[in-house]
Structure formats: structure tokens, C-alpha cells
Amino acid sequence: MTQSTMPPSTTPPSTMSKSTMSKVASIISPLIVVAVSLLGYVVLVAQKKAPGQKVQADSISVVETIPVTLFNGHIEIKLDGTVTPLREITLSAEVAGRVEKKSPRCRAGKYLAPSSFILKIDSQDYDIEFNSLIKDLEEAAVVLKELEVEVINTNQLIELAEEDLKLQQKEMKRIQKLRERNVATGSQLDKANQILLVSKRSLEMQRNQYRLLGTKRFRLYRSGEKILLRLKQAYLNQQRTTITSPVRGIIVKDHVEQGEYVKKGDPLVTIEETSAVEIRCNLKMDELYWIRQQSTSNQKKVSIKSLSKKKAKKRVKKKTDSFETFNKQVADHERLRKKLDQLLAQVSGDNFDDIHRPLMRLVEDFLKEESSLAVNMSDASGQISDVSLKQRISYELPLTPVKVTYQLNDEIFSWEGELSRFDGAGLDEKTRTIPCRVIVRHPLQSSEANKKGLPALIRGMFVNLIMEVQTDIPLYQIPIQAIHPGAVIWVAKKGKLHIQPVSIIRQTSEYALVRVEKNKIMAGDNIIISPLATVEEGLPVKVKGVQ
Template sequence: MSKFSGILKLVLKSLISLCLVGGGVAAIILLGKAKTESDQPPPEDIRLVEIQTVQPHDSGITFEVGGVVVPYREINLAAEVAGRVIEKSDKLRIGRTVSAKEPIVLIDRRDYDLELERLQEELEQAEDNIAEMDVQIAAAEGQIELASENLVIQTRSTDRIRSLVTRNATTESSLDDALRAELSAKTTLQTQRDQLALLKATKTRLENVRDRTKSEISAAQLQLSRTTITSPIDGMVVEDNVEQDSYLQKGTAICTIRDTSKLEIKCSLQAHQMKWLWESSTGSTETKKRGAYELPETPVTVSYRIGNEVYVWDGKLTRYDGGQIDQQTRMIPCRVQVEEPLQVKRITDNGEVDTLVEVPTLMVGMYVQVDVHVNPRSPLVAVPIPAVYPGNRLWVVKDGKLQRREVAVAVSSGDEALVYAGEGKIQPGEQVVVSPLSAPFDGAKVEVIQ
């Protein structure tokens, strides 16, 4: 029995060995067949893609920047004369609006009225003194005329007597008397002339007094006018420092009024956006007149959203805000000016536009969106947003194959991106892939889905 069991084990081991050998041979045969089949070319990998044609873009670039509304100007009013406040306008309160040339504070004017009255009396006295002096000058001129005639008569008389003395028709003493009379006439004439010069000098002094009094009257009238303090502009009161019956010294701060006729917006532009501005204005006649630190006036649109409505104002980019680059953001601060803050349009979600008459205007501190439109010289094309792959890469279909293009995106908004065109980049009329691609590579064959 044990002998039979041993034979059986030997047979089983032999069968197992044969099975292993047969399995190895079969594996070698199968591997050989697989290698032979891999030497044959695989079927072509053709990708199905959707494409769109690249369109030229000639209408410029509109880019968006954020900004905050700031005052166009704020005026600090101060008292220019001292006195007690006898009246204060009800509009002179923080948050209320005042109109240009509207009285807002009245200072007691009685002292200034009295001073003006005193000076006017002095002016009248000076005018009277000058008139009196004119009479004296006229009288002196008459005396000079008479003295001149007397001197002429005395001179002729002296000449006659001298002639008689020559002919021994009279004595020497008669000639001496005539000479003394002539000398007396000359002395009288000179005295009258000196008196006239003195009177004219006195008149000049009186005229100077009169002119000085007139200047003092003008100053007094100016001081008197300053007792009524008016608003220099249309604006809103943002600071109020006085109350009725308080006493003001010269220079005392009264209020601060913010100009509401115009507003400005502080915003910052990146360097490439500034380059677009410069390119847009290159070649214009205004460029030659503009200085190195002046911006071309560029139209902009200012918008502010409230709920499902957008309010829009027209403005213009006017100047740099400081003429330097911000050290933290590396952007260039600029100012936008809104000339008519009350002229606003409303745009609803369905695209309707209407002009509003009564609407809250732009307010200082609002965060708004500024749309700037420029026309750079660099050629641009419009491509769909899905066509731009990560890394600013486009896939162009040409002759049924993919071509990779590295591009620079100028700006993107909505459903399209504006891309710089040029040789070796992208050209109008080329077809770009807008459908998803898995592991694309140059030269991959594609089939366009119609």
C-alpha cells in the first residue's frame, strides 16, 4: 500500500512539472504574438474641436479702474474784520448747501460806519481847502499880472528919464528915483511869484491829503463790506465754527464749504495702461503743447451701482495725482474730473438708459468704477475667452493640425479678450480652438466640428 502511494505522488509531481513547462511555452508564444502586433502603426489620434475665426479690433481699448470720489476743492472761510456776529444764516449748518454770493454771516458794522463817516468828512474838508487854495492861487496870478504891467511901465519911465539925462534935460536925481521905482516893481513881482509858488505847494500838499483820505475811505468801505460774509461758491457746508452773538477776531475760522459744481476721482493706472494713453495722443497737436508731467485729457465714464441699477456720469482723465509712482502698489495715481455731477444717466439690468433730473449726485467717499477708452497704436484682434488657455496660449487650426501661439492679452471683458496681433503671434482671419483640449501638442491632427 505504501509502495502504491509513492508511485501516485511521483505521477502527480510529473504532471505538475509538465503543466508548468506547458504554461511557460504558452506564455512565450503569446508574448511573441503581442510583440509582433505592436510593430504595426496604431490607429491615428484625431481630435474633435470647435473653432472660431479671429476678428480684427479697431475700436480701441476700454479698461476699468477703481476710484474714490474726492472734493474738487474746499474753501475755508475766515473773518477778515473783528466784531460781534449779529446774524447767522440758517443754511450755515453742516450738511446744508449754500449758493454763491449768498450772505451767511453778518458782523456788527456800526464801528465801521462811523469810521467811514469820519473819513468822508475829512475828504470834504480837504476838498474845501483845495477850493480855497484855488481862489488864492487865482488872486496871486492876478497880482503877478498887475505887477508885471507895473514893471513894464516903470521900465519905460526909466528909459525916458535916462534919455533926458543924456540930453541934460533933467537931473541925475530924477534918474535915481526912476531906478528905485523900477527896482521896487521888480521886487513886488518877485514877491508875488514866490507867493504863487508857495500857494501851489500848499495845494499839492492838500491834494495829497485828499488822495490819502480817499484811499482810507476805500479801505474803510472794504472793511465795511467784509462785515457781510458771503459764500464764494455753490457748495455744501462741511464745517461750521461760529454761532450768533459770538465775537470774532480777525482771522477766526468761520466754516468750510465744499465745492459741489465739480468733483474729482482718485484712481491709479498701471504702467501699460499709461502707455496706451500716451500712444492714443501721440501725433496730435495738443501733444506738442503738453508738458512732460501733463496727461492728455481722455474721456471716461464713471459708474456707480445701487442694487440692480447703474448710475453713469461723463468725466475726463485730467492730470497726475502727485506725478510719482506709488511705492506700495507700483501704480501711477491720477485724477478724473466730473464737470457736471448732476447730469447722470441710469442703466437698468435690461439695458434701458434714461436721464434723471432728481437723483443723489456723486458724493465724496464713493467707490466708483472708471471706464477709460484709449486707441493704442499696436494692432489688436478679438478672440473668444475660451480660446485663451493657461499661460496666455492659443491653439490655431491650420491644415488640419494644431499650432501653438504664445500671445499677450491686452484686456479681457465679457466673452472676448483683446490680444496683441503681429507676425508670429496671431493674425485676423486665423481659426482658434474654443473647445477643451486634453494634452494638446504641436502637429496634432484635428477634425473640426461643424
Template sequence: MNSPTSGPPRTLKHLVLNIVVSIMILGGCLFGYTLLGERKRPARSKPNKPAATAVTTEALQRHQGPLSIGSNGVVVPLREIRLATEVAGRVVEQSENLRPGREVSKGETLIRLDAIEYELEVRRLAAQKTQEDAELAAADVAIENTAHLLRLAEEQVRLASAERIRADALVARQAASVAEVDVAKRAELTAKSALVELQNRERELIAQRTLILRKQALTEVASERAKLDLSRTTVTSPIDGRVVQSGVEEQSFIAAGTSFVTIEDTTAIEVRSNLTVDQMYWVWNSAAMANQFDQGNHGDRVPPVSATIQYRLGKRVYQWQAVLARIDGAGIDLDTRTYPCLLRVDSPANVVAVETDSAGDRSDNSSLPGNGVADGPRRLMRGMFVSVTLNVQPTRTLYRVNEVAIRPGNRIWLDVDGKLRVVPVEVISRMNDAVIVDADIDSALAMSTLPTSTMPTSTVTADQVAVIISPVSDPKDGMPVMTSGTTPRQAGRTPAGIADDASALDSEKAAG
């Protein structure tokens, strides 16, 4: 029996109808896919590749005039003097300028010590010298008196000797007794003894006089020393300078040898700048070096290359003139691998203010004399972080190119007789949008003038060489190029920006 909930049984008619409908649906899908899914691609024709790449060039210019080598530096004092008291004493007077930061002039009294003790010592030695003069005069008188007594004693000896001789003669004639002869001899001996005593006394007085003279010499030295100590109670400034450090106050006691002030010389000042080995190469191979020293015999000396010291404050740049003086030390600094050089500024107060615009370029007719600078530093001061520009006159040929012509890896592309030549360069200096480079142009010219089987030998000079400033896709040395024109220099574009432009152009060509 069938269950009351089950449906009616399927018939053959329904089965056939389901199969036919399914076949029709599948056929419609197949027909739609075949008719609408297939699309013919349009025919694309690849453009013919040009025989030469169009580039924009500029003429290769030789650099004329001095070469500017830029660096940074720190202002340091030319010399520092530490003054110390040479005598002890209490400070009774002090200069108002004996304060850090104030300027003192040469010969100005800095401190004055209590000089009573030293004045008394000078007076004591003067009195002692007077006493010794009196003793010397007394010794001279005693010597003179002894000389008179010596003459009398010598006469007495002569008379006593004559008396003895007469007594001996009388005894020989038996006219006198032996006792009378003894008396005469005794008188002669007494006279001779008195003479010897006077001679000894004279020698003693002469020795005493010599001793007094020696004492006078010592007193004279002590008097000079006392006067020197008295003069040292007043300490003056030996130079024109600025007080860096002061450690003394009025009414304080200072022992001998106490350092109380440090003064830096302001008549001249130095700027310490670290120059690289490449920069020192151009300094040592400058015209100033050839004029100052013999070639190959300069050692580690540097020529007097002129330089400009700049200190920027807002929109103004303050300038001083300097000269490269010496290398500070025995050679290359082990930490920085640079040459620590010192530049001397003989007139640190001679400042010139130059007005600049927002881009850092100088404005016209904006120089002001140093006496007219009232809104900035009037002189170079220690600790200033400044810019240093050395004005070197090179002895070899350098070239000036646009900044956009410098390719990654410090290379430039030259259009030499219709061919691209990749030339490595050394960037020496930058001037606005121009770059001063050292390049071996002769090698590029030699490669372009080599004879080939299809091209006759040509002669190309450096004046006929052009610098490629436009981007080139897939540049290769020797690829043919043609000049399409000259574009104005694009200041501010770097080699990295040029590489980005070339990459974008390659992407467009690949997508097209």
C-alpha cells in the same frame, strides 16, 4: 532513587509519535501554501493609442468695438476753496447753510461783519475830500487875487521907473537936485520889491494848490480802500459747492486773514484711479490718442477717453459718465508703480441706476433717470470707492476667447490645421465668461504653414483657427488633435479648475 514527585520516564514510542505528528503538520502547511497561495494574473491588453487626441474647440473670434479696461478709483473734489476774512470784525449775521455737509450757491451771503467802523471811515474820508475841495477853491481865489495885484504892481514899477528917468533928465539939465533923483530911485525900488513879493506869493499859492491836489488824490485812494473794506464785511460764496469745514459762529470776533470755511466745487468732480503701465499702453495706443495728438509727440498727455463710473449699493449699480482728463503728478507713483490718473465727471448729479441680479448681471429695462433715483446716492460724493471702466478703441487686432481656454501661464491652445499650437497671450480685459486677449496668431499660423518632407504646404487663415477649450493630457506644441465636438461654455471655471480636471484624468489613466 527517583524522587516521588517526578513523572514516568519517556518511552521510545512517544518520541516516534511526536516526530511523525510534527512532520505531518509541516507537510500540511506546505501543501496548503502551495495550493492556495498562488494565483494566476489575468491577461491584460493595452489599448492602442489613438493617432490624434480628441478635443473640443470653439472658433477664434476677433474682438469688435471698444475695449473695456477696468480699475478702481476714489472720488476726489475738483477743487477746494478756503475763504478767509479780509477785514476784522464781529460776526453779526451768518448763513444757515454755513454748516459742514450743506450746499451753498454762488453769490450767497455766508457771513456779515459789523460795518460801523468802516462806514465811519468812509464818511470821514468823504468829509475830508469836501474840505480839500474847499481848500482848493480858496487857493484858486488867492491865486486869482494875486494875479490882479501883480498887474497893479507891474504898473507901479513902470510909473516909478518913468519918474526916475525924468528925474535923471532934470538933473542932467541942472533943473533938479540929486535928492529928488534919490527919492525917485527909492520909489522905483519899493515898487519893484512889492512886485517881487507878489510874484513869490503867486508861486507859493500855486505850490499850495498842487499840494492840495496831491492830498485829494491820496484821499481818493483812501476812500476807495475804505469802500473796499466796507464791502469786505460781507463774505459771499464764489462758487456752487458744499461746505466741508466751518469754524465760525455768530457774535464771534474774527481777525483779518482768519480762514473760516472750506468749500468744495460741486459743478464737476474728479475720480482718482491708478492705472498700470499695461493699461496705459492701450490708452496711449487708442484711436482717441491718434485723433487728439500727433504720433510720438504726446509726451505724458492722455487722450479724452470716455469712461463709466460705477458705484454699487445692494443690487443696484449707479453709473456716471466721465472723461479721462490728465495724469495727476509728474509720472509714475514710486510706491504703487502705477500712473495716478484723474477722470473728470462734468455732471455728478446725472446718475443712472441699473438693476442687477444676484450674479451681478444687468437686468433688462432697468435704467432709471437720475431724477427718479430716490433709494440711492443722487450724485457722486468725495470719498466714494467706485469702479472705473475705460472704453478704449484699440488700433490693433484683439481676440475674444472663452475663459476656460486660458491655460496656466497665460497661454491658449489652438487647433491649427489639425495640430495643437501653444500661443502665449496677454489678458487685456474680461467680459462675463469671455476674455479679451492680445495674441500673436500670425506666428502660430507661420509654424503650421512651413513645408515639410511628408506634408505639402498649406494656407491657413485666422478665420480657420479654433481654440481648444477641453483639457488635454500632456499637451505638446505640434501634437496632432482632432475635433470631437463643441461644448457649451462653462461660466465660472477657471484655468486652475481646468488643470485639476487634466490632473484627475492623468491619474485615472495611470491607475487604469
């Protein structure tokens, strides 16, 4: 039996060498990539340091400069605003009734002049009431005249009673003398005494009647005054049936039509006043700061002096107000009494038919005159006398002129206005600005008044506002091209460039303003305005035009 034996298998040399090389390459390749990356990083870092900071000793940059100057002009504040009406007035019915007549111009969008007729409420009821009170007043005047006649008659009766009493007193004395001589009897003396008592009683009754007539006359006078006051109320109701425009303006909305019945207090028409307009705008806190800086100490002193005088006048006025009110009430009654007396004096004899004409003159005079008990509006001037001037300035805006402009195509129209008041109190929570109002008192008087098609300032127009504010704070003016990122400037001193940070408080498209006392620059310092490729502190520079 024969066995065959196979030789052991072995790997060829070529296969082993390829596997070893593959393993070595997989280890070396990452090392090569890392080395190349490190080399590239070193090269980039070296290139980054070289261009900006390297200064060649043999080259000096030539620069243009401008000297630092003090700011002597005015600070210009530019804002945007929206035109709003100065006020909207809703006229309401002061009396009830049916709308009898309505003006054709009583429509939304129509313009009204002051005192223009708007509508009329039926006044028949008020006319009847007025005429009825006239008759009541005539009747009261007739009763007063009758009372006057009765007073005259009573005076005559008193005179007769006094003469009769004197006669009875003489008769009594004569009877007493006769009785002493036993000529007259006791019954005759008693009868004479009885007649004397009757005369005294008659005289006293006439005197009592006279005093009663005086009281009755006083009551009738007060009744006449009451009728006059009711007559004045009726007259006012008559006048209130005719509705006219109290201002110059445009009707925004008409609420009623002809033939409708309106109650007292119902709205009739809403009018937007156009004699003046307001512009709603918003101020930043720094802009408000500059506006308030324009107030001078002299103006404050004058205001304090005038304010103290007004306080003194008000203290004196408070003490006399109560006495003046009482005196005016007495004067009202006395004046009415005199007028009624004059009226009665014009009626002669028993002829009362002509009393109507003088009575109408009395009523006319009474209706035209203002009541002395009306509220005194002399103090309603808007002046504040209960707080100090400092507090007032803190919560009010100084009157600052404002130029209002509006662009229509290629035309620019402008108006003159003034910053008048805050629109409420405090900052707006969303914009963090202060709402303000600018008033334009003549919205039709534009600087371009000679041009046709001139627009008036009307509600909703977007306008531009320019305020020029003077300040006493010393400021430096720096051209805007000299301000570099980071709020720094380049100052050329003794052939070297110095980087100087500045604190900018106001910046426009042309210049920036910085405070004098809060910056390390001086008036006359040369500020570099030309661009430079590389900048560092102490860089050698040469000012252009300087040898």
C-alpha cells in the same frame, strides 16, 4: 558508595526547526516588500505614460475652430473710484469784530447758493472811519478850492505889478532924460530908481508866490489821492464785514457763533464746493500706456504750433511789462487829478455847501473802478510755455472721457466725466499703481435724471469708472476660451494641432488681445476652441464642418 550520573541535556528537534524558520522569515519578508513596491512603481509609471501621450492612429478628433481676427474696437478700462470734493474752502475773517448776525443756514450740512449770506461782522468802526475820510476828502477839496481862488488873485496881482513896473520904467526914462538936460536933480533920479526896484521886487514876489501855489497845489492833489486810497481801503473793510458764499456748496463746518469776537484771519466757515466733484482712482501702468496711445500725431503738431505762438507772445510781453506798469501809474495820477478838477469846477463862487454831492459821485466812481495796477491774470491759463510739449505729455494725462456709474439697489445711475490729472507724482509704494483724478463737471446731471430720488455724487461714494480708449497699434483678438494654461493656444493647420504660445497684453472676461508683430500667428488662422482629452504637438484633428 554509589554515584549517580545524569545524562547531558539536548534540544528537541521540533524546537530547533521553529527557530530556524523564524530567522529565515525575518530575512525574506523585507525582500518581499521591496519587490512588491518595485513592481507597483513600474506599473504606475507605465500607466502614467499611456493615457496622455498615446495617440491611436485610427481615431481623429473633431474640433471647433474660430479664425484669428484683427481688433478694430476700443480698449475698455474698468476701475473703481471714490468721490472726493473738488475743493474745500475755509472762509476767514478779513477784518476784526463781533459777529453781529448769522444766517440760519450757516450750519454744517446746509446747502448754499453762490452769493448767499452767511454772517455779518459789526461794521460800526469801519463806517465811522469811512465817514471820517469822506469829511477829510471834503476838507481837502475845500482847501483846493481856496487855493484855486488864491491862484486867481495872485494872477491878478501879477498883472497889476507888471503894469506898475511898466509905469515906473517910463517914469525912470523920463527922469533920465530930464537929468541929461540938467532939469532933474540926482536925488530925483535915485528916488525914481528906488521906486523901480520896488516895483520889480513886488512883481518877482508875486511870481514866486504863484510858483509856490503851484507846488502847494501839487502837494494837495497828492494828499487828496492818498485820502481817496485810504477811503477805498475803508470801503473794502466795510464790504468785508458781510460774509457771503463764493461758490455753490455744502457747509462742512461752522467755526463761530453769533456774538463771538473774531480776529483777522480767524476761520469762520468751511464750504465744500458741489458745482463739480473729483473721483480718486488708481491706474495700472499698462492701463496708463493705452490711455497715452490714443494721442495722435496731428494733435501734437497743432499743440506744438500753438505753443510756439504763445512763447513768442510771452517774449514780447516781458519786454513791455515794465513800461506798461510805469504808464499805468502815471495814468492813475492823471485820472485822479482830472476828477478832482471836475469836482472843483462844479463848485461855483464861494458856495462850498454843495460840494458833498459831486464829491460822493467822484468817490463812487473811484470805488467801483478796478485799479490799473492790479496783477495781470491773463497768463494764468494753466498753459506751460517753458518746457517742450514732449516733457509736458510725459507728466500730464490726456483728457480722456470717463463714464461714471453708481448702483443703488436695482437702479444704475451714470455721469459723464474726464480723466484730468495725476494725484501727485509717481507710483503708490504699496499698490504699485498710479493715483489719478477724474473730474465730473455736472454731478447732478445723470443719465437717469427722469427718475425720482436721484442721488448726487457726494463725498465718499464708491463708483465704477469705464474708459474707452482707441489705439493705432495692430492687435489680434482671441476668444478667452481659446486661451489655455501657460498662455498657449491650439492652432489647426493642415489637419494637425500646433501648440502656439502667445504674449497677452490685455485680457477681459470675453477675449484676450495680443500684438501682431510679436506673435507667430496670422489673421485667419483657425484657433481650436473645443476641449480635448489629450493634446500633443502634431495631433491629427479635423475641423468641424470641413469636408
